[in-house]
Amino acid sequence: MVALLLLAAFVVVGMAGLYVVSSAVRSVREPAVVLPYESGLLPRQHAVSRYHARWYAVTVLFLAFDMEMIFMYPWAVVVADMGAQAVIEMFGFLAVLLVGVTYVWREGALRWT
Amino acid sequence: MDVIARLRAWALARPRVLLVDPPAKVMLRWSVEAELDRRGWRSAASPADADLLVVLGEPGPELAAAVDVLWSQIPEPRHRLDLHHERALAVDLDAGLDALVRRSAGVVSGADRPSPASLLGTGADADDEDADGEGMDHEGMDHEGMDHEGMDHEGMDHEGMDHEGMDHEGMDHEGMHMHHSGEVAGLPMASTASDRDGLELDVLKVALGPVLPGWPTGLVLRADLQGDVLTSAELAWLDADLLPAARPHPDPQQAALDRLARFLDVAGWSTAARDARRARDGLAADGSDQREAQRQAEAVARRVHRSRTLSWTAGGIGQAPSERSSGAGVLDRVRRWCDAASGRPVEDPPAASLDDIAALVEGVEIGSARLIVASLDLSPVPVVPASEHAHA
Amino acid sequence: MPEQTLAEAWGSAPAVLAVVAVGLVLGLVVAGVDRAVVSGGSGAAVEPIRSSARLLLEQRRTTLAPDRLLWRLGGTAVPVLALLSLAVVPIGGRTLWSTSADLVWFNAMEALLWAAVWLVGWGPNAVHAVTGGYRFLAQGLAYELPLMFALITAGLAAGSLRTTDVVAAQQDLWFVVTMPVAFVVFVAGAAAFAFWGPFAAPTAADIAGGVSSELSGVDRLLVEAGRAIFLGASAAMAAALFLGGGSGPWLPGPLWHLLKTLAVVAALVWIGRRLPVLRPDRTVEVGWMVLVPLTLLQALVVAVLVLTGFYA
Numbered sequence: 001m002v003a004l005l006l007l008a009a010f011v012v013v014g015m016a017g018l019y020v021v022s023s024a025v026r027s028v029r030e031p032a033v034v035l036p037y038e039s040g041l042l043p044r045q046h047a048v049s050r051y052h053a054r055w056y057a058v059t060v061l062f063l064a065f066d067m068e069m070i071f072m073y074p075w076a077v078v079v080a081d082m083g084a085q086a087v088i089e090m091f092g093f094l095a096v097l098l099v100g101v102t103y104v105w106r107e108g109a110l111r112w113t
Numbered sequence: 114m115d116v117i118a119r120l121r122a123w124a125l126a127r128p129r130v131l132l133v134d135p136p137a138k139v140m141l142r143w144s145v146e147a148e149l150d151r152r153g154w155r156s157a158a159s160p161a162d163a164d165l166l167v168v169l170g171e172p173g174p175e176l177a178a179a180v181d182v183l184w185s186q187i188p189e190p191r192h193r194l195d196l197h198h199e200r201a202l203a204v205d206l207d208a209g210l211d212a213l214v215r216r217s218a219g220v221v222s223g224a225d226r227p228s229p230a231s232l233l234g235t236g237a238d239a240d241d242e243d244a245d246g247e248g249m250d251h252e253g254m255d256h257e258g259m260d261h262e263g264m265d266h267e268g269m270d271h272e273g274m275d276h277e278g279m280d281h282e283g284m285d286h287e288g289m290h291m292h293h294s295g296e297v298a299g300l301p302m303a304s305t306a307s308d309r310d311g312l313e314l315d316v317l318k319v320a321l322g323p324v325l326p327g328w329p330t331g332l333v334l335r336a337d338l339q340g341d342v343l344t345s346a347e348l349a350w351l352d353a354d355l356l357p358a359a360r361p362h363p364d365p366q367q368a369a370l371d372r373l374a375r376f377l378d379v380a381g382w383s384t385a386a387r388d389a390r391r392a393r394d395g396l397a398a399d400g401s402d403q404r405e406a407q408r409q410a411e412a413v414a415r416r417v418h419r420s421r422t423l424s425w426t427a428g429g430i431g432q433a434p435s436e437r438s439s440g441a442g443v444l445d446r447v448r449r450w451c452d453a454a455s456g457r458p459v460e461d462p463p464a465a466s467l468d469d470i471a472a473l474v475e476g477v478e479i480g481s482a483r484l485i486v487a488s489l490d491l492s493p494v495p496v497v498p499a500s501e502h503a504h505a
Numbered sequence: 506m507p508e509q510t511l512a513e514a515w516g517s518a519p520a521v522l523a524v525v526a527v528g529l530v531l532g533l534v535v536a537g538v539d540r541a542v543v544s545g546g547s548g549a550a551v552e553p554i555r556s557s558a559r560l561l562l563e564q565r566r567t568t569l570a571p572d573r574l575l576w577r578l579g580g581t582a583v584p585v586l587a588l589l590s591l592a593v594v595p596i597g598g599r600t601l602w603s604t605s606a607d608l609v610w611f612n613a614m615e616a617l618l619w620a621a622v623w624l625v626g627w628g629p630n631a632v633h634a635v636t637g638g639y640r641f642l643a644q645g646l647a648y649e650l651p652l653m654f655a656l657i658t659a660g661l662a663a664g665s666l667r668t669t670d671v672v673a674a675q676q677d678l679w680f681v682v683t684m685p686v687a688f689v690v691f692v693a694g695a696a697a698f699a700f701w702g703p704f705a706a707p708t709a710a711d712i713a714g715g716v717s718s719e720l721s722g723v724d725r726l727l728v729e730a731g732r733a734i735f736l737g738a739s740a741a742m743a744a745a746l747f748l749g750g751g752s753g754p755w756l757p758g759p760l761w762h763l764l765k766t767l768a769v770v771a772a773l774v775w776i777g778r779r780l781p782v783l784r785p786d787r788t789v790e791v792g793w794m795v796l797v798p799l800t801l802l803q804a805l806v807v808a809v810l811v812l813t814g815f816y817a
Contacts, residue, residue, distance in 0.1 A: 001602070002512070002517055003510065003511075003512035003517045003520060003521060003592075003601050003602055004589070004592055004601070004602045006512075006517050006518065006521045007521045007524060007525070007588065007589065007592055007601060007602075008585065008589060010521050010522070010525060011525065011584065011585050011588045011589070012581075012585065014525065015581055015584065015585070015727060018561070018723055018726070018727070019723055021561060022561045022562075022565075022722060022723045025117075025121075025561060025562055026189070026217075026561065026562050026563060026564060026722065027189055027190055027216065027217050027218065027219060027562070027564070028188075028189040028564045031564065031565040031566055031567045031722075032186075032188050032189065032226060032564050032565070032566045032567070032721075033226075033228060033229060033566075033567055033568075033569075034160075034185060034186045034226075034229065034566055034567070034568055034569075035182065035185070035186065035229045035232055035233070035568065035569050036568045036569060036629060036630055036631030036632070036634075036719060037159045037160055037161065037183075037186055037631060037633065037713060037718055037719060038319065038320055038631075038632060039179075039320055039321055039322050039323060039324055039325045039328070039333075039713070040176075040179030040180065040182050040183045040322075040323050040324040041179060041182065041320045041323070041333065042182060042232060042233060043300060043569070043631075043632070044300070044301075044318040044320075045300060045301050045302060045303045045304070045317055045318050046297060046298075046300050046301070046302050046303065046570060046630055047303075047317060047630050047631050047632040047634070047635045048572065048627065048630050048635065049302065049303030049315035049316075049317050049635075050303075050314065050315040051315070051340055051635060051639055052308060052314045052315065052339045052340030052341075052342075053340060053639060053642070053643075054340050054341070054342070055643050055646060055786075055789065058643075058646045058789060058793075059646065061793075062646050062649070062650070065650055065797075066649075066650070069650070069653050069657075072653075072654075072657050073606070073608070073609055073657060073660070073666060076657050076660045076661040076664075076666065077605075077660070077664060077665060077666060079661060079664070079808055079811050079812070080664045080811055080812075080817070083812065084812055087805075087808045087809065087812060090808075091801075091805055091808070094801055098797075098798065098801070101793055101794070101797065102794075104793075105790070105793065105794055110789055110790040110793055110794070111786070111787075111789075111790055112786060120558070121562060123555065123558070124555055124558035124559045124561075124562055125559055125562065126555065127552070127555060127556075127559075128559075153544060153548075153552075155544070158710055158713050158714035158717075158718065159633070159713040159714045159718040159719070161566055161714075161717075161718060161719050161720055161721040161725070162714060162717075162718075162721070162725075164559070164563075186566075188563050188564035188565070188566050188721040188722060189563070189564040190562065190563070190564075217562055229569045297570055298569055298570040299569075300569065300570070317632060319632050325713055326710040326711075326713060327710060327711070338632065338636075340639075341636055341639065341640070341786075377781070378710055379710060379711050380711075380781040380782060381703075381705060381706070381709045381710055381711070381781050381782025382780070382781035382782070383543055383778070384542065384543060384778050384779065385781075387543070387544070387545075420780075420781070422703070422780045422781055422783065423781050425783075425787065426781060426782070426783055426784045426787055427781075478784075478786055479636060479711070479712065480706070480709070480711050480712070480784050480786075481784075483711035483712075484711070
């Protein structure tokens with residue numbers, strides 16, 4: 001743990017060092033204040049809008065599966081001890097989830113354009 | 114100190130280049146691209162990525178205004194290079210690199226960079242914004258009865274002024290009476306509109322072009338962006354009535370390789386795009402070089418033609434509803450170029466009009482729209498009647 | 506556990522320095538090989554160093570009304586996450602940090618990249634960057650699960666989530682033999698999270714560089730370095746989890762591990778650069794309908810092999 005914190009600290013210090021080095025060697029120290037790139041034209045609105053993510057249905061599906069993954073990590077460690085029962089239960093559960101995925105796919109939620 | 118200067122020169126020896134090529138400068142662009150490839154100077158995807166701004170020839174006033182905006186977005190050290198002739202190409206590029214290195218050593222003040230507010234024109238309260246805002250679309254869409262007044266330097270201003278019109282629209286939509294309160298830092302937030310499912314969601318006014326990687330320089334696509342889907346697209350050429358009539362390329366094979374390379378840039382296939390460009394440049398040589406280029410051209414055409422990945426990502430888009438105006442889909446057009454690129458005679462399909470393209474990109478994802486535009490050989494419609502141009 | 510971590514064996518500070526140095530070297534190797542394949546020609550090895558120096562000399566940029574805090578946070582998080590993921594990659598046969606859940610740590614660092622890259626896209630208040638950020642999220646939805654299943658499959662065969670245990674379990678037979686699908690999916694998924702090559706849709710040319718379209722100077726350097734380091738770390742991880750890590754005849758272990766990592770990098774770049782960019786709106790479907798079932802089938806095969814005592 002100490003080593004990990006040390007690594008994180010070292011990386012952060014190293015990046016701060018990069019910023020310092022850069023500001024020492026570059027010709028203009030203060031950042032350029034510019035308009036966002038819009039192919040050479042001037043932007044007409046702020047881009048940070050409520051972005052219409054058409055794949056929002058996939059995110060829900062993903063969450064369901066992602067929760068399942070949390071069980072799968074500890075499961076992987078105990079399969080050898082628990083025997084066939086653990087495998088059957090896990091893959092039975094995954095099969096149920098896959099039925100759901102197939103349904104979502106048939107409904108066309110995995111394609112949005 | 115000398116060591117530092119040399120380190121600086123070494124670090125900047127392969128600058129990133131943002132290339133602005135007005136439509137009539139095709140041959141010059143080929144030479145520049147060949148020279149940049151030889152030097153290993155890569156092209157920049159956006160101004161933030163660029164060190165050198167290379168402008169070919171003399172852009173028209175509207176494109177020149179866009180170039181000024183791009184120039185204002187490039188970080189220091191930067192250098193602008195105007196190239197007019199192929200003759201002194203290498204010398205000019207060397208001079209540009211020298212200027213860039215000098216610029217990185219000297220102390221540059223930020224004063225020569227216009228502030229966003231001054232570019233947007235938010236400092237001054239203009240009254241004629243409506244007229245100006247209309248001016249652009251008007252100019253682009255039809256090519257008659259133009260006065261040159263609106264072209265001079267209004268190109269810069271009217272864009273910024275436009276926002277007021279936008280603002281009204283957006284606010285009225287929600288039944289409010291705000292005037293400027295919807296603005297942050299001189300720009301309004303995105304307005305809302307119904308999407309294709311009838312949901313009331315944010316739409317963002319965007320412009321693709323005039324200067325974008327793999328994009329026909331000078332073409333502007335204005336549209337509403339709903340998520341990543343474009344709607345209400347309108348296309349126009351900048352400086353439309355000043356552009357010379359499009360001429361057919363002297364060598365159809367080279368032209369096809371060039372188009373293919375630009376399409377592959379957009380499709381994100383950089384190695385194939387590089388090979389297509391090298392083959393294009395090699396075909397101009399003679400003797401064994403030319404035979405080698407022919408071999409390379411056939412290889413890259415075969416690779417692109419057969420690519421399953423490409424047919425998967427670019428398949429099924431760009432089909433005109435009527436199927437007559439612009440041939441079949443993106444993939445068919447690209448495959449036709451592949452045939453032309455390997456030297457087989459291919460009949461050119463009739464050129465698509467800007468309205469056809471606007472119909473093609475309506476309601477498609479932004480990446481698909483880019484592929485569709487890249488799959489059409491677009492050159493500005495000349496002022497001469499369309500019938501004379503159709504077989505050019 | 507009898508085995509020492511790198512920190513215990515060498516002392517914390519030298520071990521941390523070694524991990525960072527290995528990360529930087531791996532990043533340079535990835536960038537150099539990539540450059541050689543894309544541009545060809547000699548001198549590809551120095552080009553990444555040259556570009557880094559060029560970016561250090563470049564002015565930074567800030568756009569109109571950016572979300573500055575989140576933007577810079579995302580940009581600095583990319584290299585931090587890449588280097589932190591190296592903490593559980595064996596270097597010289599030992600990892601810097603060793604717990605009973607190393608694979609989960611690697612997975613967590615890669616999952617945090619979702620947030621980091623999206624923030625880089627969101628921050629500058631620019632349309633291409635925002636579009637790129639959301640493309641990354643859509644892409645993550647397609648590749649995250651297959652990547653996780655691939656990681657779990659390796660842990661399943663070893664009966665442990667500790668990297669060094671997984672390497673030790675491959676004494677007799679490399680895991681790639683019984684789990685080729687997991688290996689390929691792991692490497693491809695890592696490339697997707699490094700938004701590199703055919704998975705570069707978030708930074709593609711069609712949206713002018715996407716998430717990186719407004720980055721310049723050090724800010725750009727950090728993001729580019731981060732993705733190269735992450736790709737290098739993933740290649741090293743792939744070599745450890747599926748190619749037996751340091752096992753091999755004649756040569757010392759670390760050298761074997763390095764050679765295998767280089768082979769993975771070379772294969773990845775060589776294959777990856779032969780393909781155009783895959784659009785997320787098409788690949789999500791394939792990720793769910795092909796990759797998820799395939800990796801699950803792979804996990805099932807491995808689970809059955811575990812029951813038969815094949816790996817014991």
